[in-house]
Amino acid sequence: MNRAFGMFGATIFLVAAFSGCFGGKGDDTPSDSSNSVDETATYDGANADQASKVSGTLTGAGTALATGAVQFAAVDSTTSDDSAGALDKANLTLDVTEADGTRIQASLRAMTTAAEAGMPDADFYGGVNHNFDMHGDSGAGVPEFPKAKSYVWFAALARIAVNGVPMDDLQLVTVWAGRGLRAADGSLLTAADAADLEVHVVFPGSLVAGKDPLTPGNNTDGFLYYYFERVELKTLTLDEKGQVGSKLQAARPPNKPPVAAAAVVFEDGTTGSVGVFDPAKKFLNVTLDASNSTDPDGPIEAYSWSISQYNETGVMVPYNRTTGVKALGSFDAPGLKRIDLRVIDEFGGIGNTTMFFFVDYKAVFAHAFGTSSDPAQTAGGGQNCMTGSNCFDHRFTVTFGAVKATFTAPANVGGTGTACQNSHLEALAPPGTAVTKASAANGALTLDAAQLAKLGGWRLNVWYEAHVKCSYTLTATVQYSPPAPAT
Numbered sequence: 001m002n003r004a005f006g007m008f009g010a011t012i013f014l015v016a017a018f019s020g021c022f023g024g025k026g027d028d029t030p031s032d033s034s035n036s037v038d039e040t041a042t043y044d045g046a047n048a049d050q051a052s053k054v055s056g057t058l059t060g061a062g063t064a065l066a067t068g069a070v071q072f073a074a075v076d077s078t079t080s081d082d083s084a085g086a087l088d089k090a091n092l093t094l095d096v097t098e099a100d101g102t103r104i105q106a107s108l109r110a111m112t113t114a115a116e117a118g119m120p121d122a123d124f125y126g127g128v129n130h131n132f133d134m135h136g137d138s139g140a141g142v143p144e145f146p147k148a149k150s151y152v153w154f155a156a157l158a159r160i161a162v163n164g165v166p167m168d169d170l171q172l173v174t175v176w177a178g179r180g181l182r183a184a185d186g187s188l189l190t191a192a193d194a195a196d197l198e199v200h201v202v203f204p205g206s207l208v209a210g211k212d213p214l215t216p217g218n219n220t221d222g223f224l225y226y227y228f229e230r231v232e233l234k235t236l237t238l239d240e241k242g243q244v245g246s247k248l249q250a251a252r253p254p255n256k257p258p259v260a261a262a263a264v265v266f267e268d269g270t271t272g273s274v275g276v277f278d279p280a281k282k283f284l285n286v287t288l289d290a291s292n293s294t295d296p297d298g299p300i301e302a303y304s305w306s307i308s309q310y311n312e313t314g315v316m317v318p319y320n321r322t323t324g325v326k327a328l329g330s331f332d333a334p335g336l337k338r339i340d341l342r343v344i345d346e347f348g349g350i351g352n353t354t355m356f357f358f359v360d361y362k363a364v365f366a367h368a369f370g371t372s373s374d375p376a377q378t379a380g381g382g383q384n385c386m387t388g389s390n391c392f393d394h395r396f397t398v399t400f401g402a403v404k405a406t407f408t409a410p411a412n413v414g415g416t417g418t419a420c421q422n423s424h425l426e427a428l429a430p431p432g433t434a435v436t437k438a439s440a441a442n443g444a445l446t447l448d449a450a451q452l453a454k455l456g457g458w459r460l461n462v463w464y465e466a467h468v469k470c471s472y473t474l475t476a477t478v479q480y481s482p483p484a485p486a487t
Helices: 004-013 238-243
Strands: 045-054 063-064 065-077 090-095 103-110 128-134 148-162 171-182 189-204 226-236 263-265 274-277 284-289 301-311 316-323 326-331 335-345 350-368 391-398 404-407 423-428 438-441 444-450 455-464 471-481
Touching: 004 335, 045 090, 045 171, 045 189, 065 148, 065 171, 065 189, 065 226, 065 238, 065 444, 090 148, 090 171, 090 284, 103 226, 103 350, 148 189, 148 226, 171 226, 171 471, 263 350, 301 326, 350 391, 350 455, 404 423, 423 444
Parallel strands: 274 350
Antiparallel strands: 045 063, 045 065, 045 226, 065 090, 090 103, 103 148, 128 148, 148 171, 171 189, 189 226, 263 284, 284 326, 301 316, 301 335, 335 350, 350 471, 391 455, 404 444, 404 471, 423 438, 423 455
16 A cells, blocks of 8 residues: 555646546446445455547546456555555456447556656555545545545556557556446536446556657547446455466566667778769679667667669659668669668667768770771861761760769870870760750860759760870769868
């Protein structure tokens, strides 16, 4: 036994923030045993059905559910200060089907101390109490409810399942069986009905200061509140009392979710957000590294990676999925890549992060005019590359998102004479696009983002003005990453 229940209304329900009517049926049938309650007895549990749900606010209306039942047992340790441990015990089984077909089930997993429930001024909020007045001006329960006799009351931590799928964290629940608070039309009575019994089950969720809203299924109220008619109170034998709480575990603090951290590691061990795709190597291989992810209260058990990239029309589409704290990432095309990492801890807590990775394109082009294997390709004439005998064209591909392309001036590596320095570069967009030719004489060539908006296979033509045997190399880089800031 403990004094924590006196804090119930003020701390848990925040009743000053709510107004309206609170519902209940109060339409007892002959199967209801409320008229045979022995006011001098101590009842340790109850069975009940004929379920209703309260929605909107704590003082809102109660609506009958199609199906629903609850049963519980609660044993008081009679210890006045339970702050050192969960000495009181309880069982609870709840099973209701709401109007939209959502099935909510719950069972107790742990008792809880007051501090764990957010009530530092109470000894042991998860205790059990018998035969006391609550609500109204009693100092316990909800002040806006009528004062009513409660035969048994407890609070603990429960596991909730929605349509058979358990929620991640245990939820605080309060349960009591006592005199009726609600009329047959679902409204809150102004005075407790001494001829009626009801069982109330409340998962307060966000009604506890600092706690998250409880929204299983389609519920959006931040809390769950069910009450039941047709109540049968029970007094347990000593053997039955010994079985209560057999499935309880030590209470643990609410799970703290993990924090995801993603990095891209290159083959040389460095990290970064920009890599270079060399078509000669076919792939840019990197390592996706989540080893800096953390979990404040336990291990991370799963790592999931999802990679997306822009397609040719600029739509982000899935590219690859993989798993592992370290996983291989392989890119076969340039452009902007989105890398999503999800980590999951041992209790189902989830952490997500997203990083963007740029893959630039780099290629080295070379040709030798007038070689024995290509005697027709002699440079000269001062003509453009529409004449096939005095130039050579190279091909490169531009994908969505390119911001700049640069082509270095051809470097003479085998010709003779100064004429080999008078080079010309000319870039032509894919056939069928109305793009003005971009060209440069005796120097480098740069294309901007507006020009590179024409996607697909480009031609890069190279020629010289003199009839000489010129050999050259040049580097083409298509940039997808933002330009480096000016220094």
